[in-house]
Amino acid sequence: MQDIFLEYKTLIVFLHVISAVVWVGGMIAMRYAAHYSFLEIESPQKRLERIAHALKRLFYIVLPFVVILIVTAVFMIKGYGLNETHFSALSHAKEGIWSIMFINLIVMILRRNRGEKMLNEGNMVGAKAQIELIGKFMVPLNITLGIIAVFLGTYLSSSL
Numbered sequence: 001m002q003d004i005f006l007e008y009k010t011l012i013v014f015l016h017v018i019s020a021v022v023w024v025g026g027m028i029a030m031r032y033a034a035h036y037s038f039l040e041i042e043s044p045q046k047r048l049e050r051i052a053h054a055l056k057r058l059f060y061i062v063l064p065f066v067v068i069l070i071v072t073a074v075f076m077i078k079g080y081g082l083n084e085t086h087f088s089a090l091s092h093a094k095e096g097i098w099s100i101m102f103i104n105l106i107v108m109i110l111r112r113n114r115g116e117k118m119l120n121e122g123n124m125v126g127a128k129a130q131i132e133l134i135g136k137f138m139v140p141l142n143i144t145l146g147i148i149a150v151f152l153g154t155y156l157s158s159s160l
């Protein structure tokens with residue numbers, strides 16, 4: 001694994017960085033650009049439908065990059081031998097952040113799916129409860145964690 005990392009280091013680090021850009025940037029665009037535009041839709045039913053649809057598209061786009069992020073991270077852990085250096089705590093911190101972000105993403109996907117199903121059944125109150133928490137708390141949580149992970153990555157990048 002170390003040999004592969006040394007041979008393809010530029011590509012592996014690039015894939016790691018672009019994955020973070022798509023995942024974190026995608027959530028920021030959704031939460032702070034698209035979301036405010038959706039709020040202008042007057043019909044609550046239509047508004048929830050559009051939000052649920054946009055979230056579905058976002059989750060489809062980010063999922064492959066979430067996987068690429070962890071695969072490239074494993075290459076870097078092995079390639080730099082991070083666990084044998086004094087950067088191991090930082091590496092574990094980033095692994096922890098990725099894990100929380102991943103679990104949070106899976107829960108968001110499940111809530112969105114449930115919300116969409118409720119919308120189709122005409123259960124507006126239930127759908128709103130499912131989808132509202134995603135925008136109010138879960139996406140901002142992942143944005144914050146993602147920014148911390150990017151900062152730790154910058155620190156690692158300038159110290160390794």
Ligand code: HEM
Nearest residue numbers: 013017020073076091094095098146149150153154156157
């Ligand atoms: C899963 C555990 C992770 C590990 C072990 C890890 C490890 C690393 C390492 C070693 C670097 C430095 C690469 C180099 O310059 O050669 C790095 C950079 C970076 N990481 Fe991670 N990372 C992880 C997760 C994440 C996550 C979750 C994000 C964001 C969502 C992220 C975003 C970044 C970014 C943007 C850089 C580039 C920083 C720069 O070049 O200035 N990483 N990471």
